[in-house]
Amino acid sequence: MDALLSVRDLTVSLPGRAGSIDLVRSISFELHSGAVHALVGESGAGKTLTARAILGLLPRGCEARGQILLNGSDLLQLPESQLRAIRGRRIAMVFQQPDQHLNPSMRVGTQIEEVLRVHLSLDRDGARRRTAELLALVELPERSAARAFPHELSGGMKQRVMIALAIACGPDILIADEPTTALDARVQAQIMKLLDRIRREVCTAVLFISHDLALVGRVADEVSVMYCGRIVEHASARALFECAHHPYTQRLIASTPDPAKRGRPLASIPGTVPDSGKVPDGCAFAPRCPLAGERCRLETPALRTTETGRRAACHFAEAVMEGCLLDR
């Protein structure tokens, strides 16, 4: 199946006086119609910068190179005027903190109507009708939610408004960056259910960003695991949880709460993620990896297809895989 979005060799760097620091390092992945592709990894892995590069909204000073192909057209080569037309209409984003993205002094209904009028050129009545439909779609009481100011809504309701705004123009791709991290478990489950329904009814592809592997396992079709700006493993969600081929992924899975293992202590990954300016040569995971050897400290492992047909960036992925099979 042709990819809707194809990210190829994307590098995001931050030039400075002491040289340039690569924050995202030559990553490639694809988004397919109707599928959820998750980017997962600890804090600082480069997940949000990847999303921002796709939207053409990198922080000041950061530079992107590589290719981001949307139906064959490279977003990194488009002028800002054309990107503006793509943002919201073709690719939309749901952020972690709705408060930072909603206008506190404008009623919710007016904010959605404005998006519809600007992007879809709807007249006042058309925008009002569509706003009511969108609020109903995200399961908010249409009239009272439209009249409310953001501070009058709960965290879960604000995130529903963000989702209504994101899908207002029927985008092809929805990027959800930690959309439920700030919410309690009950509301988190409701929002995930809503996102899944929206994916089926409105959006064709979702890039789901999270550090929560348990959540990713419930919603994703494909998973790319990121560490220090690189993708270190890529697999279908099912294959990844059955048998991870990268030591980092294995430890991420082992450190994820699992109801089946209740009562047993939760494993943790020793050490910390290095700062982006201090990523060691060779394999970036080597200082935390129990399998690290001389080769790992000298040679950066490429993301390669293993003997079992999986994609992992580890010199010893085949041995890691055998260990995983023995563990079962």
Ligand SMILES: Nc1ncnc2c1ncn2[C@@H]1O[C@H](COP(=O)(O)OP(=O)(O)OP(=O)(O)O)[C@@H](O)[C@H]1O
């Ligand atoms: N504006 C910026 N200027 C300099 N460095 C930045 C900037 N934004 C992010 N970084 C650095 O780039 C790296 C990747 O950041 P990013 O926000 O993409 O991580 P993340 O995977 O989304 O983490 P989190 O789970 O904490 O959201 C981090 O080391 C971060 O410190």
Ligand code: SF4
């Ligand atoms: S390449 Fe070496 S250090 Fe890196 S994950 Fe594999 S075994 Fe561990």
Ligand SMILES: [Mg+2]
């Ligand atoms: Mg982030």
